Structure formats: C-alpha cells, structure tokens
Amino acid sequence: MLLGVIADDFTGASDIANTLAKGYGGVRGFATTQFLGVPRENARAECEAGVVALKTRSIPPEEAIAQSLEALAWLRAQGCRQIVFKYCSTFDSTPQGNIGPVGEALAAALGAKGVVVCPAFPGAGRTLYRGNLFVGDVPLNESSLRDHPLNPMTDSDIRRWLRQQAKQKVGSVNWDIVRKSGEALRAALHAAGEQGETLVVVDAISDEDLLTIGAAVKGAPLLTGGSGIALGLAANFASERSLSSEDTGFAGMTGREAVLAGSCSQATLSQIDHHLKAHPGMAIDVEQVMDGSLQVTTVVDFVLAHGGEAPLVYSSNNPQAVRKLQQEYGRETIADKLDGFFGSVASSLVANCVERLVVAGGETSGAVVSALDLDALTIGPEIAPGVPILTNPYPLALALKSGNFGQTDFFERALGMMAGREVGDTAR
Numbered sequence: 001m002l003l004g005v006i007a008d009d010f011t012g013a014s015d016i017a018n019t020l021a022k023g024y025g026g027v028r029g030f031a032t033t034q035f036l037g038v039p040r041e042n043a044r045a046e047c048e049a050g051v052v053a054l055k056t057r058s059i060p061p062e063e064a065i066a067q068s069l070e071a072l073a074w075l076r077a078q079g080c081r082q083i084v085f086k087y088c089s090t091f092d093s094t095p096q097g098n099i100g101p102v103g104e105a106l107a108a109a110l111g112a113k114g115v116v117v118c119p120a121f122p123g124a125g126r127t128l129y130r131g132n133l134f135v136g137d138v139p140l141n142e143s144s145l146r147d148h149p150l151n152p153m154t155d156s157d158i159r160r161w162l163r164q165q166a167k168q169k170v171g172s173v174n175w176d177i178v179r180k181s182g183e184a185l186r187a188a189l190h191a192a193g194e195q196g197e198t199l200v201v202v203d204a205i206s207d208e209d210l211l212t213i214g215a216a217v218k219g220a221p222l223l224t225g226g227s228g229i230a231l232g233l234a235a236n237f238a239s240e241r242s243l244s245s246e247d248t249g250f251a252g253m254t255g256r257e258a259v260l261a262g263s264c265s266q267a268t269l270s271q272i273d274h275h276l277k278a279h280p281g282m283a284i285d286v287e288q289v290m291d292g293s294l295q296v297t298t299v300v301d302f303v304l305a306h307g308g309e310a311p312l313v314y315s316s317n318n319p320q321a322v323r324k325l326q327q328e329y330g331r332e333t334i335a336d337k338l339d340g341f342f343g344s345v346a347s348s349l350v351a352n353c354v355e356r357l358v359v360a361g362g363e364t365s366g367a368v369v370s371a372l373d374l375d376a377l378t379i380g381p382e383i384a385p386g387v388p389i390l391t392n393p394y395p396l397a398l399a400l401k402s403g404n405f406g407q408t409d410f411f412e413r414a415l416g417m418m419a420g421r422e423v424g425d426t427a428r
C-alpha cells in the first residue's frame with residue numbers, strides 16, 4: 001500500500017475512494033480498497049490506496065484522536081508513505097473539533113509541519129478563496145449547512161473556524177500563490193512550517209488548483225482535505241504502481257432493494273420528494289423510535305412487501321422539525337437512537353436477502369455499515385460525483401450517499417446502476 005487515507009465518516013470515505021480509483025486527466029487511478037473501521041492487525045488487502053473509514057466526525061475529540069492514530073499505525077504498518085486525513089468538503093465540525101485536534105495529532109505523530117488543509121471540491125461546488133468556503137454561489141454559513149442537525153456551520157472562514165479547534169498556530173496560503181505553481185505553494189508551506197504553523201488552510205477554486213496542491217505535496221507525510229485533495233496524488237506515485245484500478249468486474253445484482261435515508265440535508269430532502277412521486281415510502285416517526293413503540297420488524301415488513309418497487313424508509317425532515325425534536329430529546333440522544341434503529345433495520349434487511357442498499361447520510365451510513373459488520377468494500381462504478389457503488393462478496397451492493405450529493409433522481413438511478421442497468425450520464 002502506497003497511500004493511506006483516514007476518513008472521518010463512511011460516505012466521505014467512499015467519496016475519496018471514488019476519486020482515488022477514478023484517476024484524473026489521463027492518469028490512471030489507484031487500485032483502492034475501503035476498509036470499514038481499522039482492520040485487524042493481520043488483515044491484508046492487495047491495493048495501492050487504502051481508505052480506512054471511521055465514524056469520528058461527531059464524537060468527542062479525544063476518542064476521534066485515538067481512533068485516527070490507530071488507523072495511522074495500521075496504514076503505516078502496511079507501508080503507506082503518505083497519509084491523507086479526509087473530512088467533509090463543507091468542513092463539518094464544531095468549534096471543539098474534530099478536524100483541528102485530529103489533524104494536529106496526526107501531524108505530531110508523523111513529525112509534519114505546514115500541513116495542507118483544503119476542503120475544496122469544485123466538482124461539487126465547494127470552493128475556497130481567501131480562507132472562505134463557498135457552497136455553490138453562497139458562503140458556507142449562508143448555505144443549508146447552517147442548519148445541519150449535528151454540526152451547524154455558522155462561519156465560512158475556515159481559518160477562523162479551525163483556529164477555535166487547533167492548539168497550534170494555523171496558517172493560510174492564498175490563491176495568489178496557488179495559481180503561480182506547485183513550487184511556489186511548496187515553498188509557502190515550508191515557510192509556514194518554519195514559522196510553527198502546523199495546519200495551513202490553502203485556497204483552491206478549480207481542479208487545476210487541486211492538481212497544483214497535489215504536485216506541491218509530493219513526498220509530504222500528511223495532507224488533509226475533502227475528496228478533491230486526492231485529485232493530484234495519483235500522478236505522484238505513477239512510476240510505482242502496477243495494480244489495475246480499472247475493471248472492478250461489477251456485473252450488477254438483481255436481488256431485493258431498499259433505500260434508507262437519515263440525512264436531513266437539502267439535497268436528500270429533494271431526492272426523497274422526487275422518489276416518493278413514483279415509489280412507496282415509509283416515514284419514520286421519530287417520537288415512536290424514541291419511545292420504543294416502532295418495531296424494526298414493522299419497517300422490514302414494509303420493505304419486503306414492496307420488493308421491486310424501490311421502497312424508501314426515511315426519518316429525514318426539515319430543519320424546523322429537526323430542531324423541535326432535538327429540543328425535546330437532545331441532539332445526540334436522538335441521533336444515537338435513530339442511527340441504531342437504521343442499523344438494526346439494515347441488518348434485518350440484509351438477513352432477508354436485500355442485495356442492493358442505498359443509504360443517505362454520513363452518520364446514518366456509518367451506523368448501517370457498522371451494523372452489517374463488513375470488513376472491506378471494493379469501489380465500483382460512479383453513480384454521481386463522490387458516490388460510487390461499493391461491493392462486498394456477501395453478495396451486497398451499497399451506495400453510501402453524502403447528504404448533499406447526488407442528482408434529484410439519485411435513489412432510482414443508484415438502484416438501477418446497482419442492478420447493472422445503464423442509466424445514462426452520472427453528472428449532477
């Protein structure tokens with residue numbers, strides 16, 4: 001293994017695994033495997049890039065650090081020479097963490113300084129200019145992320161947000177330098193490190209900028225960012241790679257299907273509205289999950305009764321409804337309970353021969369995949385930017401959709417592609 005990635009959630013892990021496997025601009029992608037949690041010590045997979053998916057985005061910083069260091073130790077033991085810490089392209093975190101604390105802990109373990117921090121993913125509309133993160137045409141704090149159920153993003157200035165989380169000095173490199181060259185950026189990162197800046201926010205507004213960052217970090221022990229940060233890395237290892245990433249041999253699975261959505265993000269809400277126009281759906285009554293009156297079997301029976309019709313089960317709701325429930329029960333209590341519920345539903349569905357499972361939401365996906373107790377996933381065809389088909393020899397095909405990713409018809413499209421059907425262009 002040449003490159004190791006530590007991802008702070010499961011959808012984010014499949015997002016960067018997709019970028020690594022895909023390659024860019026004629027450069028062949030890495031043979032990539034996504035591991036679910038830190039693999040057992042003796043586990044080995046033949047791959048060039050290994051992505052360890054953790055569920056550390058919304059847990060206490062000390063726990064996130066401990067798990068990330070464990071992943072780091074495993075990846076280094078596999079021979080990885082460069083480590084990427086992957087977090088959300090919308091920098092999902094709170095003033096306490098976990099991007100700063102984990103980034104600094106990894107940097108300390110690797111003796112790294114002047115480490116790139118760049119959530120930009122221009123292909124999905126996330127750009128970073130003068131330290132400010134934009135989502136499409138608006139600053140982060142004016143986007144729907146300001147209402148995120150777990151980590152409302154109320155400041156678009158990533159430097160300021162990260163300084164609240166970090167113990168050491170946070171630097172920044174503006175686009176004026178990035179646009180010059182990889183050499184100029186490399187020198188700026190070196191200078192930042194010399195000044196005692198561990199984490200350095202680097203602007204990027206286009207894929208070209210991400211390639212420049214890729215060139216600048218050649219040989220660096222650590223970099224951090226969204227999946228865009230991986231765009232320029234394949235070229236750095238080109239001469240050392242011999243495995244093929246191209247043909248994953250995915251032929252499609254035609255067994256039972258289901259869609260589970262716990263994401264309350266704007267894109268997911270539109271996808272749900274769209275899907276319900278032509279497919280059966282069951283809205284989860286959160287109050288009933290909280291008081292234990294909704295049984296997992298009720299949900300499973302609903303899905304099985306609608307086999308072949310792309311049934312959707314969702315707890316997703318608008319920000320006002322979510323706020324009201326959170327005030328009543330507490331943000332974490334409700335998330336834990338719902339995530340656990342979705343996990344149990346997923347286990348039971350797979351036990352009942354569901355072979356194609358689409359999950360919307362990072363935390364929700366983490367809960368589902370953990371409940372399924374899988375070790376590793378192979379990266380298959382891309383359904384939408386940042387969302388590949390993932391397969392496991394169960395047989396099981398999964399699509400773990402980040403809350404804000406995917407076309408309006410994503411659920412139907414994903415199930416179709418997972419069945420091996422052609423569904424046309426995968427652009428957003």
Ligand SMILES: Nc1ncnc2c1ncn2[C@@H]1O[C@H](COP(=O)(O)OP(=O)(O)O)[C@@H](O)[C@H]1O
Nearest residue numbers: 149262263265315317335338361362363364403
């Ligand atoms: N109706 C609801 N009320 C409150 N919280 C909810 C509701 N539905 C889902 N949640 C919780 O909101 C969180 C959504 O996060 P996540 O699954 O990561 O989605 P996203 O990818 O959109 O961020 C989860 O922890 C989920 O359990």
Ligand SMILES: O=C(O)[C@@H](O)C(=O)COP(=O)(O)O
Nearest residue numbers: 011012015088089362402403
């Ligand atoms: O970088 C991204 O935007 C995604 O890969 C991601 O991490 C999204 O997280 P969720 O919206 O919580 O799924």
